[in-house]
Amino acid sequence: MQNILSVKSLTKKFDDFTAVKGISFDVETGSIFAFLGPNGAGKSTTIKMLTTVLKPTSGEIRINGFNALKEQDEARASFGIVFQDRSLDEELTAYENMVYHAVIYKVPRKEREKRIQQALEIVGLWNRREGYVKNYSGGMKRRLEIARALVHYPKILFLDEPTVGLDPQTRNSIWSHIKSLNKEKGMTIFLTTHYMEEAEAVADRIAIIDHGNIIESGTVEEIKKRTETESLEEAFLKLTGRDIRDDNLPENKVRTIRGMRRRDRN
Numbered sequence: 001m002q003n004i005l006s007v008k009s010l011t012k013k014f015d016d017f018t019a020v021k022g023i024s025f026d027v028e029t030g031s032i033f034a035f036l037g038p039n040g041a042g043k044s045t046t047i048k049m050l051t052t053v054l055k056p057t058s059g060e061i062r063i064n065g066f067n068a069l070k071e072q073d074e075a076r077a078s079f080g081i082v083f084q085d086r087s088l089d090e091e092l093t094a095y096e097n098m099v100y101h102a103v104i105y106k107v108p109r110k111e112r113e114k115r116i117q118q119a120l121e122i123v124g125l126w127n128r129r130e131g132y133v134k135n136y137s138g139g140m141k142r143r144l145e146i147a148r149a150l151v152h153y154p155k156i157l158f159l160d161e162p163t164v165g166l167d168p169q170t171r172n173s174i175w176s177h178i179k180s181l182n183k184e185k186g187m188t189i190f191l192t193t194h195y196m197e198e199a200e201a202v203a204d205r206i207a208i209i210d211h212g213n214i215i216e217s218g219t220v221e222e223i224k225k226r227t228e229t230e231s232l233e234e235a236f237l238k239l240t241g242r243d244i245r246d247d248n249l250p251e252n253k254v255r256t257i258r259g260m261r262r263r264d265r266n
Ligand SMILES: Nc1ncnc2c1ncn2[C@@H]1O[C@H](COP(=O)(O)OP(=O)(O)OP(=O)(O)O)[C@@H](O)[C@H]1O
Pocket: 014, 017, 019, 037, 038, 039, 040, 041, 042, 043, 044, 045, 046
C-alpha cells in the first residue's frame, strides 16, 4: 500500500535544545495512525512541522507525494487539520463558518455548497447548519471543526487531541464519526490523544515518541507483544515510565481528565 505521509530524519532544534531528534516514519494511505507520547515529548513540534507551520532544522517530509518544504501549497492542499484550540467564529452560524473556511481554501464558488453539505452530513450537522456556534455543545463544535477541515477535500486529516475536554459519550460519538470518515471515505487519519484506550480502539498503527525519539512503533498487537503487556496503556507506561495523562499536564488538562475518569467510574 502507498504511503500518504513519509517522514525521514526529521529534526527540530530550538537553540541548543533538540526537541525532535531525527525521527522517521511512514503513514499508509487509508489508515488511522496514532502519534503518542508524554507531555513535552515532541508531538506538537512534529505536527507543526508536518503541517508546514514550523520549519524543520533538517529532514524530509512528503505528503501526498509533495515535498512539504519545497511544495508547500500542494502539501497544504493535501491535508486538513483540527488543532486543540478552538478556532470557530462563535458569532456565526455553522454554515457561515464553513463558507468562511471554503473561501480561505479557495474552494470554487460553484462547488462550495455541495462540499459544505457533504462535510456537514458526515458529522451529522447538516440539519443544524443554521444554528449559531455559540449555542452548540462542545461535541457539536468539535464535529463542526472536523467538517470544516474536510471542505477542501484533503487526503489526510491531522487531529490533535480530538476528544480532550469532552465527556465520554461525546468522545464516543466523535470517534464513530472519525472511524466512518476513515472506513467509508478512505480518509487517512493522523491523531494524537492522551487516551490510550481510545488509541488502542481506533488506530491501525501507533508510534510512541519520547524525548524527541520514536521509541516504539507498530500495531497495538505488536507493541503489546514486544513489551509483554496486556494493554496499550501498560505498554506505554513500561516504555516511558510515565502515565501519559498525569505527567506534567497543564493543570486545567489534568482537572478535565481526572474529572472524566471520575465520571467514567460512576
Ligand atoms: N518554541 C520553542 N522554543 C524552545 N523550546 C520549545 C519550543 N517549543 C517546544 N519546545 C520544547 O520542545 C519540547 C517538545 O515540546 P512539544 O510541545 O513538541 O511536546 P508535546 O509532546 O507536544 O507535549 P504536549 O503533550 O504537552 O503538547 C519541550 O521540551 C518543549 O519545552
